[in-house]
Amino acid sequence: MFRHTKLLQFEAKPEKPDPVYAHKLQELIGGAFGEMTVTMQYLFQGWNCRIEGKYKDLIMDTATEEIGHVEMLATMVARLLEGAPATATAEAAKDPVTAAVLGGMDPQQAIVAGGGALPADSNGTPWNGKYIVASGNLLADFRANAAAEAQGRLQTARLYQMTDDPGVKAMLQFNLARDTVHQKQWLAAIEELKADGLESDIAPTALFDEENQEHNNTVWHLSDGPDGAKAGWSFGGEGIEYLTDPKPLGGPGTAPKPDPALYGTYSPTQNAVGSLKGKAKEAKNKAK
Template sequence: MWIYEKKLQYPVKIKNPNANYAKIIISQLGGADGELAASMRYLHQRYSMPYKEVVGILTDVGTEELAHLEMISAILYQLTKGLSSEEIKRSGLDTYFVDHTSGIYPVSAAGVPFDMKYVGIKGDVIADLNEDLAAEQKARVTYDNILRLVDDPDVRDPIKYLRQREIVHYQRFGDALRITQDKLNSKNFYAYNPAFD
């Protein structure tokens, strides 16, 4: 089971609200490579993982992704706090506002609601870990793209932290894949599926 800690993993303190930034950063909440997809991906892949080290990595990275989901929500909350109707209209956030007001609803920057179709659970260690490695790189690219579009240092700081965590997670999933391959037949990694056969 989970226990909630009443703190963010890394501080979010944004002085100036900005609807334009919220409109793009929301992709890391409900987009294909966002934090919700990441947490759901890892926390559900755990069950079919045959090696305890890999289960441990998935549990703990998946849990950290929930903390990142909260950080993104905190960024969105602070970026949209106290905006005027005029600012919302000008930024183009009005198409979100009309349905969700200033509620936090997981959608992509293009307004597509979160979908479990973004998450791959194949029930095969090598396939799932490669999905995870790719997912971390895709999330890193999204953060890089956000950093290209956002100037405010108050927003960039937690985004840079989150970008860095994607790189660390990629390294840890690399460990997981190496541990897995060490346990398999090096002449044919695909001889059997240790989660099923």
């Protein structure tokens, strides 16, 4: 059960309207790392969590807080759009809403949302449920959560530098602080999962004896960058070996003959020639 309280978690009052900034702020609502994403990510992680107690409670506490963050941002967007103030464009369009749209406001904020926020990013792209990570493995999920909060804080920090409005800045200062503590909590929860013996460094903790034992400790040097071998992990400290000249282990990635009903371009002669060349080379190597 969810219960709505008619008070914002933190105040969301701009000093003055700014429809252009309202357009930018949409990223923190419906972007890939916006508040809608972490809200739904944490909700589904909580609903999918099979362990009652501290981990599930932490997830659901944070999920519910993030719903409030969406509300704060939506309120701020609506207040930034209030009155849709005239700008220099108003010379050509006396109607203040039209002037604001022409001046850089997201037209859909006026046309679709009636002067309010949208479940979309700063380009107007609708929010997508594919953004969320909720796998049921808490180690994998908590790592994704820490990364999501890092990206969200990064975008909030960038938007903080794009406004001089003290009211907007005050709300973003609060959001920055919450993103900070959420990163800390997920990183701490990862360590607690390990301490509780539920997970270790690698997710999932399974199939280590089934994986290819020759390739679970090597980094392949496959770029022109020369410094990978100089890194600490390349000296065996983490059980990792740096391969300076790795060789391909598979053959040509030639696709099989297509289904004739699909009308793919195919040359039986050319493929046969290629096959014969391959067999000749293989025979030559065996003779050596």
